[in-house]
Amino acid sequence: MEVKIGVLHTPREIVLESxxxxxxxxxxxxxxxxxxxxxxxxxxxxxxKVLVPADRIAYIEIGEPATRRVGFGAL
Numbered sequence: 528m529e530v531k532i533g534v535l536h537t538p539r540e541i542v543l544e545s546x547x548x549x550x551x552x553x554x555x556x557x558x559x560x561x562x563x564x565x566x567x568x569x570x571x572x573x574x575x576k577v578l579v580p581a582d583r584i585a586y587i588e589i590g591e592p593a594t595r596r597v598g599f600g601a602l
Contacts, residue, residue, distance in 0.1 A: 528544070528545045528546070528547060528548065528549055528552060528589065528590075528591065528592070529542065529543075529544055529545075529589075529590050529591065529592040530542070530543050530544075530545050530552055530569060530587065530588070530589055531587070531588035532567070532577075532579055532584065532586075532587055532588075533584070533585035533586040533587070533588075534579060534583050534584065534585060535583045535584070535585050536583075541577060541579065543569060543571040543577055544571055544572045544592060545569055545570065545571055545572065546570075546571075546572050547569075547570075549589050549590075552569065552587075552589050553589060555567065555568070555569065556584075556587050559581040559584070560581060560584065562581070564581065565580065565581055565582075566578045566579065566580060566581060567579045567580075567581055567584060
């Protein structure tokens with residue numbers, strides 16, 4: 528699952544590949560935005576943790592990773 532996190536006052540977004548389902552990511556994000564936890568904590572497929580202060584989150588985009596195309600071919 529590809530997750531993009533927009534952070535306030537930061538020109539770049541955080542992009543990570545998570546092994547969790549969309550529902551699980553949405554639940555964790557909802558808890559952070561509701562104030563239950565001060566940090567949004569997600570783990571990527573390599574086991575690295577990404578921590579973002581909940582009050583600095585601008586937006587979250589959850590979606591399937593795009594397949595990468597290789598070579599020359601008709602679109």
